[in-house]
Amino acid sequence: MSWLSLIWANLFRHRVRTILTLVSVLVAFLLFALLRNVIESFATGIEIAGVDRLVTAPKYSMVDRLPLAHLQQIEAVDGVVAVTHANWFGGYYQDPANFFPKYPVRPREWFAMYSEYRIAPEQLDAFANTRDGAVVPVGLAEQYGWKVGDRIPITADIYPKKDGSRHWEFELVGTYSAPPDEPQPVTFLFQYDYWDQATQHSAGTVAWFVVKVADPDAAGEVARRIDALFEQSRNPTRTSTEAERQRQFANQVGDIGLMMSGILGAVFFTILLLTANTMSQGLRERIPELAVLKTIGFTDDSVSLLVLGEALVLCLVAGALGLALGAYVSAVLAPLLESAIGVFETSWRTVALGLGLAALLGLVVGAGPALNARRVTIVDALRE
Amino acid sequence: MLGQIAEITLMNLRNVGSRLGSSSVIVVGIGGVVAVLVALLALGTGFRSALERTGDPHRAVVLRGGSTGELSSGLTTEDRNIVASLPGVALASGELFLIADLPKRSNQSVANLVVRGVTPEAFRIRPELTIVEGRNFTPGRGEVIVGRGAAAEFEGLALGGRIELRDTTWTVVGMFEADGSANESEVWADLGAVQSAFRFDGVLTSMRLRVDDPAVIPQLARQVDDDPRLDLEVHPEVEYYRSQAETLSTLITVFGYAVAGVMAIGAVFAALNTMYTAVANRTVEIATLRAIGFGGLPVVTSVLAESLLLALAGGLLGAGLAYLVFNGMTVSTLNQASFSQVAFDFAVTPELMRLGLVWALGLGAVGGLFPAVRAARLPITAALRRG
Numbered sequence A: 001m002s003w004l005s006l007i008w009a010n011l012f013r014h015r016v017r018t019i020l021t022l023v024s025v026l027v028a029f030l031l032f033a034l035l036r037n038v039i040e041s042f043a044t045g046i047e048i049a050g051v052d053r054l055v056t057a058p059k060y061s062m063v064d065r066l067p068l069a070h071l072q073q074i075e076a077v078d079g080v081v082a083v084t085h086a087n088w089f090g091g092y093y094q095d096p097a098n099f100f101p102k103y104p105v106r107p108r109e110w111f112a113m114y115s116e117y118r119i120a121p122e123q124l125d126a127f128a129n130t131r132d133g134a135v136v137p138v139g140l141a142e143q144y145g146w147k148v149g150d151r152i153p154i155t156a157d158i159y160p161k162k163d164g165s166r167h168w169e170f171e172l173v174g175t176y177s178a179p180p181d182e183p184q185p186v187t188f189l190f191q192y193d194y195w196d197q198a199t200q201h202s203a204g205t206v207a208w209f210v211v212k213v214a215d216p217d218a219a220g221e222v223a224r225r226i227d228a229l230f231e232q233s234r235n236p237t238r239t240s241t242e243a244e245r246q247r248q249f250a251n252q253v254g255d256i257g258l259m260m261s262g263i264l265g266a267v268f269f270t271i272l273l274l275t276a277n278t279m280s281q282g283l284r285e286r287i288p289e290l291a292v293l294k295t296i297g298f299t300d301d302s303v304s305l306l307v308l309g310e311a312l313v314l315c316l317v318a319g320a321l322g323l324a325l326g327a328y329v330s331a332v333l334a335p336l337l338e339s340a341i342g343v344f345e346t347s348w349r350t351v352a353l354g355l356g357l358a359a360l361l362g363l364v365v366g367a368g369p370a371l372n373a374r375r376v377t378i379v380d381a382l383r384e
Numbered sequence B: 001m002l003g004q005i006a007e008i009t010l011m012n013l014r015n016v017g018s019r020l021g022s023s024s025v026i027v028v029g030i031g032g033v034v035a036v037l038v039a040l041l042a043l044g045t046g047f048r049s050a051l052e053r054t055g056d057p058h059r060a061v062v063l064r065g066g067s068t069g070e071l072s073s074g075l076t077t078e079d080r081n082i083v084a085s086l087p088g089v090a091l092a093s094g095e096l097f098l099i100a101d102l103p104k105r106s107n108q109s110v111a112n113l114v115v116r117g118v119t120p121e122a123f124r125i126r127p128e129l130t131i132v133e134g135r136n137f138t139p140g141r142g143e144v145i146v147g148r149g150a151a152a153e154f155e156g157l158a159l160g161g162r163i164e165l166r167d168t169t170w171t172v173v174g175m176f177e178a179d180g181s182a183n184e185s186e187v188w189a190d191l192g193a194v195q196s197a198f199r200f201d202g203v204l205t206s207m208r209l210r211v212d213d214p215a216v217i218p219q220l221a222r223q224v225d226d227d228p229r230l231d232l233e234v235h236p237e238v239e240y241y242r243s244q245a246e247t248l249s250t251l252i253t254v255f256g257y258a259v260a261g262v263m264a265i266g267a268v269f270a271a272l273n274t275m276y277t278a279v280a281n282r283t284v285e286i287a288t289l290r291a292i293g294f295g296g297l298p299v300v301t302s303v304l305a306e307s308l309l310l311a312l313a314g315g316l317l318g319a320g321l322a323y324l325v326f327n328g329m330t331v332s333t334l335n336q337a338s339f340s341q342v343a344f345d346f347a348v349t350p351e352l353m354r355l356g357l358v359w360a361l362g363l364g365a366v367g368g369l370f371p372a373v374r375a376a377r378l379p380i381t382a383a384l385r386r387g
Helices: A003-044 A070-075 A107-113 A121-129 A138-144 A192-198 A216-230 A242-284 A287-295 A300-341 A348-375 A378-383 B002-014 B016-054 B077-084 B120-125 B148-153 B191-197 B216-226 B237-281 B283-291 B296-326 B350-377 B380-386
Strands: A053-058 A080-086 A102-105 A133-137 A151-155 A167-176 A188-191 A208-213 A237-241 B059-064 B089-103 B110-118 B130-134 B143-147 B162-165 B168-177 B186-190 B206-211 B232-236 B330-335 B340-345
Touching: A003 A242, A003 A300, A003 A348, A003 B237, A053 A216, A053 A242, A070 A080, A070 A208, A070 A216, A080 A102, A080 A107, A102 A107, A102 A192, A107 A121, A107 A188, A121 A133, A121 A167, A133 A138, A138 A167, A188 A192, A208 A216, A216 A237, A237 A242, A242 A300, A242 A348, A242 B016, A242 B110, A242 B237, A242 B330, A287 A300, A287 A348, A287 A378, A300 A348, B002 B016, B002 B296, B016 B237, B016 B296, B016 B330, B016 B340, B016 B350, B059 B216, B059 B237, B077 B089, B077 B206, B089 B120, B089 B162, B089 B191, B110 B120, B110 B148, B110 B191, B120 B206, B143 B148, B148 B168, B148 B330, B148 B340, B186 B191, B206 B216, B216 B232, B232 B237, B237 B283, B237 B296, B237 B330, B237 B350, B283 B296, B283 B380, B296 B350
Parallel strands: A102 A188, A133 A167, B110 B186, B143 B168
Antiparallel strands: A053 A208, A053 A237, A080 A208, A133 A188, A151 A167, B059 B206, B059 B232, B089 B110, B089 B206, B110 B340, B130 B168, B143 B186, B162 B168, B330 B340
16 A cells, blocks of 8 residues: 555545545635735736836826927937827726726837737728727727727717817727737727827827836936936926836735735634644544554654645645636636736746645644654553 | 423533634634624725715715716816806815825835815815814915825825925925815815916816705706806715725625635634534434433534534624724725725724624534534434444
8 A cells, every 4th residue: 555545545534524624725725826816916017017118207296297398308318219108098988987098199109119019010000090090909899899990989088179079989990919928908099199189188298108228227227317307397207117107006005905915814824723723633533543553563754754644635635726726716707807906817926835835734734743643652542 | 392402502512611622713713704804894894984974965076077086077267156156056165186196104105195276165165174283274385284194194294294296395284184084185285376386277176065955966966967158067975975985895895705705615614624523522422312312403402502602702703803903993095086095994893793793603503503413313322332
């Protein structure tokens, strides 16, 4: 009889208890996987952050705007390769609950800046050549059932048109996406020129510039140079990397994210404590049996290893099942949660960390009983 | 029969002490579920109550048509004057709602702080707002007053502090409270000064109206709708803030129930485990009782009572812990609806604690029922022989 099958047989001699323990550990790891998803999604941000991209925004407030004229000045800064810009359009499609960001942008410059996004060349041409054209992420088009050629009405809140109308209409000319396995974009894009000519106010301004730098290692230096350029102007700027900006955004939600991890940490700890108690209890009951094993020739070491192995196998099996279930549940929930918290998936890092924790749990739970098992003397145990 | 039930139950409960280790599994497990459930729901409730408290049935918010919040709204002084003169309006306040980037105390990271440019009408419309430290700002001197929540969350907002916002350096001269409402997360300054500092001359984002009778608000809304000069919408203030709270508090509540629900599965299994073990350890005792004439029901009851009692202890522990640790704790988060920081307190209400205890008893009942039934069905002779 091999070691593993002996462990297996031992585990299933008290089937109900084993299954109950297995399920409570499994639940702990299921929660662990989901909690890690939330934490990781806050850490990675909602859209792709490029290491070589900076964002130049108004220094004091996001409701401020910057003059388009800053563009040429930023382009001339040493270390800058390309510059483009965006605005926050606000507004909604049909109902205020249908939330997705909408930016007026320069089509070719935008997709040159975000070169990781995929768009068919003829659709990009159409976008650049259609005054009221718009392109949307593949996911958004699926969500609302839009097809290329459709006209999409958007109700404005921040930007009424010159005639006071709040009704903007765009022709869908293409879709774009990020490479598979990357965070997918969520933004509805349309032409800056169209917005600029039609808007009632704020024409000639942008909400932020996106700046590509030649050397990511020098990004901090370039950012300082850009801000120094406008320090004394009427429109000072604050330049940061895309990753920094997303971190700031995550920090704004901050307190709650931290609290969720705190609370869920407590959850995990509670369930582990319970399991440890139950398992050591089960092992204690079998001391006479261990004495029998010793009688028939098992050494002290092998008996304690047997006990430890049992705890390890149970925790690892339960942990693996819990993580697998967590990954499955995440995949099911992801589409529902995407708009609220961004990417929601179980990463390999989470799985590795989880399995490590499961092994650690097994060792901790098994250590006490294993020591006891080693100390058992045949005579004492059999006399009981 | 009742005598039998009482007797066995008492006997069993007296022995719980001897099974302290395994019994604590139920207490701790269910306590954990209840603590997490109550804490998370208290978070959602606290957020909702901070926003809902901001609304008053006698007040209405005026925004540009189609705007879902003050941030995306905009109106002119002329609009303000037309609306202020409508019949039924007792008081009208034109306000400029802006957002400034300031570092938070907790992590020095820049966050969105509401700056509200106001005139004296704003104070008369909100009588709940009182200055608790320092004094009110004097127009024209670059002074601001800060809400209690804003002062706690943001760097440099203490009395006498100086903040740099756009073209002006402002001095904090007072701190106000407003019944724990979302207004406490704001900074207030003179309307004209804010307009010129942020270069929004002549621009307002919104209005607050006070009416003598809440019933006239719908009429006012219709009147504004029908006025060809105005592209504005009038919302009852209570509804406005309720809708602002909805998304986040629903998210937190659903999250709370989901986490507690998953945890509850774990806790029920742990409880089942303990109770099965307890029944197994008492096999001989139970069989003996049955043999000398006690019925099945008393046995079931005694096991159930044990599990319920332990669950109740766990529930009290969890709810008490949530209350002691979290009740009144102030936190702040980004309210997506207004895109600004809102500070609020956890609200561990009596209703939430009751809900926690109901969950605890429910879990205890499930955890005790199956083992109890097994105990009652033990074949007496086999059990006695095995013992």
